[in-house]
Amino acid sequence: MTATAQLPFRQRHPLHSPDQLLALQDTGPIHKVLTAVGDEAWLVTGYTLVRRLMDDERLGRTHRDPANAPRSRTSALFGGPIGDFDSEPADHARMRQLLQPHFGPRHMRTLQPKVEGLCAALLDDMERQGQPADLLTSVAQPLPILVICDLLGVPYDHRDRFRAWVDDAAFSPDDDVSLKGLEHLLGYGMELVTAKRANPDDDVISRLCDEPDLADFEIATLAMQLLFAGHETTVTQIWVGSLILLTNPVQWQTLLADPDMIPKAVEEILRAGMTGGVGVPRYARADIDADGVTIREGDLVLLDPGAANHDREFFADPDRVDLTRTGAAHVGFGYGLHYCLGAALARLELKTVYSQLIPRFPALQLSADPATMTAGFHSLSHGLVALPVTW
Template sequence: MTATAQLPFRQSHPLRSPDQLRALQGTGPIHKILTAVGDEAWLVTGYTLVRRLMDDERLGRTHRDPANAPRSRTSALFGGPIGDFDSEPTDHARMRRLLLPHFGPRHMRTLYPKVEGLCTALLDDMERHGSPADLLTGLAQPLPILVICDLLGVPYADRDRFRLWVDDAAFSPDDDVSLKGLESLLGYGMELVTAKRAHPDDDVISRLCDEPDLSDFEIATLAMQLLFAGHETTVTQIWVGSLLLLTNPDQWQALLADADLIPKAVEEILRAGMVGGVGVPRYARADIDADGVTIREGDLVLLDPGAANHDPEFFADPDQLDLARTGTAHVGFGYGLHYCVGAALARLELKTVYSQLIPRFPTMRLCADPSTMTAGFHSLSHGLVALPVTW
C-alpha cells in the first residue's frame, strides 16, 4: 500500500476536523501516510480499531532498532522511540503501579479544595482587571501549571524556565535545540530530586524519593514527564472547551441553568474538542492484523483519538456539541493498557473551571472569529493564540 497523504493536515478551524482527514476517514479505519518528516506510518482513524489497538500489548513506545526507526516528527520528546525495547512491558507496568496512587480519584477528591481555590483566585483577578480579557493567559495557561506544580512539588516561580525547555524539547523543528531542551528539562528534574531528598515535603516527587527501587534519574524523568503531561494537555482542553461553549451559547446557558449537567458535559466537551489529525505514536512489537491490513513489526502507528471521537458510526452528528449525548465513551484519555494516568486530574480541573466560570460570567461572549485562531495550532498548547472575551 502506498501513502495517500502527508502530515500535518491543514486545519482551517480549531473546532473542525481537517478536510483531508475527513476524506481519509471515508475510505476506511487505517491509512498508510507520510509523517511530517517524510517517514511512512499507519494513521488509525476508526473508533473500533483505535480503541482495540490502544489496548494491544504488541504496540509500544520503544523500537528494536531505535536509530533507524521511522519518526513522527522532529522532537526529542515525541519524534522517535522512547525507552528500552526488551524491558518496556515490565517498565510500563511498574511505572503505572507507582503513579496511580498519586493520581487516582480518591486522591483527586482531596485536591478539590486546592484546585477550587486556585481557580477562584484567577477569576477574581480577571474580574478585577475587567472586560475584555484573555482566557488563555488569564485562566487556561496558569491554572494547570499551578495545579501540577503544587501536586509535584515544583516551584511555580520556575514556570518560565521549564516551559521554555518543554517547548524546545517537544516542538522545536531543530533536532539539536530539541535535544538540548530535553537535557535541560531532565537536568532540572535532577535538581528537584536532590532538593527533595534533602528537604522532603508532602508532594509526589518527595513520595517517589521514598520508593527504594527508583533511581534519582528515573524519578527525575517521571517528574518531568508528569510536569509536561499535567499542564500541556489540560491547557488545550480548557482553551478548546471554553471556545466550544462560547461558540455554542445555548449550551453555555444550559449549564448556567443546571450546574448538575457539568460532569457529563465535560465528557462531551472532551470528545468534541479533539478534532483529529495528530496521532499518538506507537511502534509495532510484532506483526498485527488490523482489519485486514498487516502492520509489520517495527512500523510506526499513529492512533488518532480525535478522529475516533468523530467517527460517525459511533457518534451521531459528531461535529455537533451535544451536552445531552449518551452512548459510546470517547477515547480522549486512551483506553486499556495506556489509559491516561492523569485523567481524573484533568476532569477535576475542567469541572472546576466550568462550575466557576459560567455562573461568575453568565454573559461572557467571544470577541474574535474562531477561524482566525489556527496559526501554529497543534494538539497541545504550543501554538494556542489568545482567547479574547468580554462580558
Template sequence: MVSPAQLPFEQSHPLQVAPQLRALQSQGAVHRVRTAVGHEAWLVTDYAHVRELLADDRLGRSHPDPQNAARTGESALFGGPMGDFATEHTDHARMRALLQPHFSPKHMRGLRPRIDALTTQLLDNLANSQAPADLHAAIALPLPILVICELLGVPYDDRDQFRAWTEAAANIDDRAVSEQGLGNLFGYGMRLVEAKRREPGDDVISRLCATDGVSTEEAAMLSMALLFAGHETTVVQIGLGALFLLTSPDQWTALRNDPTLVPNAVEELLRAPGKGGGGIPRYARTDMEIDGVGIRAGDLVLLDNGAANHDPAAFTEPDRVDITRKAAAHLTFGHGLRYCIGAPLARMELQAVFSQLIPRFPTMRLAVPVECLTIRGDVLTGGLTALPVTWDR
C-alpha cells in the first residue's frame, strides 16, 4: 500500500506549482495524505470535484468528536473542527444573515471612492520614498487594514496590536501561541463592542450591537472574525498579484496599455496562487464516496481550491498568467453557501491597487531575484514576507 503523501508539499519557487502536487493531480482526483501534524486526510485536487464538494452539505466544519478529530495544524482558528455538529447548518445560516447586509452590492459600491482615495494616498507615500522599497509594507499590508478598520469601526492606531494577535491566532505550528492570540483578539473585540454600545458610530460593529438578539459575545466574535478575514487574505493576494505581474512584463504592459482589463486581470491574479497543497478543511458528516473512493463519516477532507484553480481540465495552460483569460470561475473564494462574504470587498481593493499602481509606476520592477523572495509557512494565509521593488524616477 502506498504511503500517504506528506503535507505541506515543498514549493521551491513562489510562482510554481509544487512538483508533488502536480504529480498527484496526474494520478486522479482524491489522494490519501498526512497533514503537517501527522494526521491522515483525503486531498481532493481536481476542479470539478472541489467545486461540487464545496457546496455539498454532507461535508462540514464541525465534528461529532472534536477532541479526536484529525487536524490540519496547530492553529486554534482553523487547525481542527469548528462549531457544533448538531446545529452547524443553522448556526452558519444565522451568521450569514447577520453579516450579509453589511456586504451588499450597494453598500460595497459606496465604499469604492474611499478605497480609491486610500490607495492614492499610499501610492503618494511610496512615490515620495526612496527606491528600492518594500511594496508589501507600503501597499499590500496597510490598504486592507485601513479599509477593514473604517468598515468595522476599529481604530487604525490599534493596527500593530491586533495585527500581532491575528498573526498569533493564525500560527499553525504552536497551539499555545494560537490560543493566546485568539483569546487576546476576542478580548479586544469585547472591549470594542462595549465601547460601541456606549457610543455607537456609522460602522459594522455598531450596527451589529443594535441588532436584536445579538449578545456582546456574539458581536465580538463576528467582528473579530471579520477583522481577521477582512485583511489577512487580501494582504496576501495584493502581494502575490503584484509579484505575478512584475514577473510577467507582457501582462504588466498590457494592463498599462488597456486599463479596462483590470477587473479581468484581478480574477486571474486571484486564480494564480495557491500551489503548495492543502486547501479548505471539511469533515465528512456521513459515509460517502468521492470519485470512487470511500470516505468514512468523521474523515478529514481537504478541498484544494488552489490545485483546482490549476486543473488543466478547467483552465488552458493553468500555470501561465493570462489577464485576458476567459475561463471557468476560479474557486479562490470558495463556492456555494460558504462562498466568501467579503469577496466583493477584496475585489475592489485589488482593482484599486492595480488600476493605480501601474500608471503611477510604469517602470516598476523587482529589486531582487524572485528566487530570493520567501513565502511564510508559519501562518494559515501564507503570503510574502517582503516584496522589494524599484523604479525609474
C-alpha cells in the first residue's frame, strides 16, 4: 500500500475534523501516510481498531533499531523511539505499578480541595483584572501547571524555566535545539531528586525517592514525564472545552441550570474536542494483522483517538456536541494497557473549571472568531492562541 496523504492535515476550524482526515475515514480504518518528516506510517482512525491496538502488547514506544526507525516528527521527546526494546514490557508494567497510587481516584479526592482553591484564586484574579480577559492565560495555562507542580513537589516559580525546555524538547523543528531542551529538562529533574533526597516532603518525587529499586535518573525521568504530561494535554483540554461551551450557549445555560450534568458533559467535551489528525505514536514489536492490513515489525503506527471518537459507526452525528450522549465510551485517555494514568486528574481539573467558571460568569461570551484559532492543533498546547472573553 502506498501513502495516501501527508501529515499534518490542514484544519480550517479548531472544532471541526480536517477535511483530508474525513476523506480518509470514508475509505477504511487504517491508512498508509507520510509523517511530517516524510517517513511512512500507519494512521489508524477506526474506533474498533484504535481501541484494539491501544491494548495490544505488540505495540510500544521502543524500536529494535532506534537509529533507523521511522519518525513522526523531529522532536527529541516525541519524534522517535523511547526506551529499551528488550525491557519495555517489564519497564512499562513497573512504571504503572509505581505511579498508579499517586494518580488513583482516592488520591484525587484528597487533592480536590486544593484544585478547587487554585481555580477559584485564578478566577478571582481574572475578575479583578477586568474584561476582556484571555481564558488561555488566565485559567487554561496556569491551573494545570499549578496542580502538577503541587502534586510533584516542583517549585511553581520554576515554571518559565521548564516550560521553555519542554517547548524546545517537544516542539522545536531543530534537532539540536530539541535534544538540548531534553538534556536541560532531565538535568533539572536530577536537581529536584537531589533536593528531595536532602529535604523530603509530601509529594510524588519525594515518595519515589523512597522506592529502593529506583535510581536517581529513573526518578528524574519519570518526574519530567509527569511534569510534561500533567500540564500540556490538560491545557488543551480546558482550552478546547471552553471553546465548545462558549460556541454552544444553549449548553452553557443547560449546565448553569443543572450543574450536576457537568461530569457527564466533561466526557462529551473530551470526545468532541479531539477532532483527529494527531496520532499517538507506537512501533510494532511484531507483525500485526489489522483488519486485513499487515503491519510489519518496526513500522510506525499512529493511533488517532480523535478520529476514533468521531467514527460514525459508534457516534451518531459525531460533530454535534450532545451533553446527554450515551453509548460507546470515548478513547480520549486511551484504552487497556496504555490507559492514561492521569485521567482522574484531568477529569478533576476539567470538572472544577466548568463547575466554577459557569456560575461565576454566567454571561461569559467569546469575543473572537473560532475559525481564526487553528494555529496550535498539531502539537498539544504548543501554539494555542488567545481565547478572549467578556462578561
